[in-house]
Amino acid sequence: MIKITKFSDNCALLSSTILNIFDKNQKSVIALPTGKTPIDLYHNLITQTKAKTVNWNSLIIFILDVMYPQKVKDPLSYDAFIHKHLLNNINLPLNNFYILDSETKDPENECANYEKNINDAGGLDLAILGVGKNGHIAFNEPGSSFESVTRKVKLTDQTRITNGGIDKIPEYGLTMGIKTIMSAKKIFLLAKGKSKTEIVKNAVQGPISTDCPASILQTHPDCTFFLDEEAASQL
Ligand code: GLP
Numbered sequence: 001m002i003k004i005t006k007f008s009d010n011c012a013l014l015s016s017t018i019l020n021i022f023d024k025n026q027k028s029v030i031a032l033p034t035g036k037t038p039i040d041l042y043h044n045l046i047t048q049t050k051a052k053t054v055n056w057n058s059l060i061i062f063i064l065d066v067m068y069p070q071k072v073k074d075p076l077s078y079d080a081f082i083h084k085h086l087l088n089n090i091n092l093p094l095n096n097f098y099i100l101d102s103e104t105k106d107p108e109n110e111c112a113n114y115e116k117n118i119n120d121a122g123g124l125d126l127a128i129l130g131v132g133k134n135g136h137i138a139f140n141e142p143g144s145s146f147e148s149v150t151r152k153v154k155l156t157d158q159t160r161i162t163n164g165g166i167d168k169i170p171e172y173g174l175t176m177g178i179k180t181i182m183s184a185k186k187i188f189l190l191a192k193g194k195s196k197t198e199i200v201k202n203a204v205q206g207p208i209s210t211d212c213p214a215s216i217l218q219t220h221p222d223c224t225f226f227l228d229e230e231a232a233s234q235l
Helices: 012-024 039-051 078-085 107-120 157-162 178-182 194-205 213-219
Strands: 003-006 028-032 059-063 065-068 126-129 151-154 172-175 186-191 223-227
Touching (some): 186 213
Parallel strands (some): 186 223
Antiparallel strands (some): 065 172
């Protein structure tokens, strides 16, 4: 069953919860999302990092997904996003950061390697997710198999529009699969605002179906949704 935690404090609670997990573990392997929703979380993590000593050396970060094909230096790329909102402000060793290569000529091999890197790191301890209005987690759009692993996927027009526009955003993405995400020991999903109310209700209380990829989280043994008032208003 999905646990629900409500917040009204720009992610301070979630950020402390995450930092407590880092404190307890000698090493943590975490998957991180992009999108508008986690920006406050990243700002909070940076602020809390400055206030107390966080040992980023013991963290290994895997970014959930990228758009494909896309120049890494494209200002709309997820690489640019995560550098701007998190990496430029923390002392994470370079070797502890993984993101799929959005310029690769061999996406199949790139995705297989990503799975291997996650396994070699010891598997995901924590996956932090956002959710798309259509229920996608990472770039696992509706219809994605619950058995899927990291792979190249076609993005829906809606997803391309939300990410910056059909003219600016490529047709494909490289994404961790649903099985990859579900293999994390712990999952936090973050959702804010009216536009997520309906999909949050579907994900938490609706049928478990590939029509709403986030609904599979109902079967995860340790999954918490962090929601603001609006996103939680139909639960
Ligand atoms: C993108 C990302 C997802 C993210 C979703 C929600 O498509 N690939 O990982 O969860 O959008 O984004 P936002 O937080 O901006 O609503």
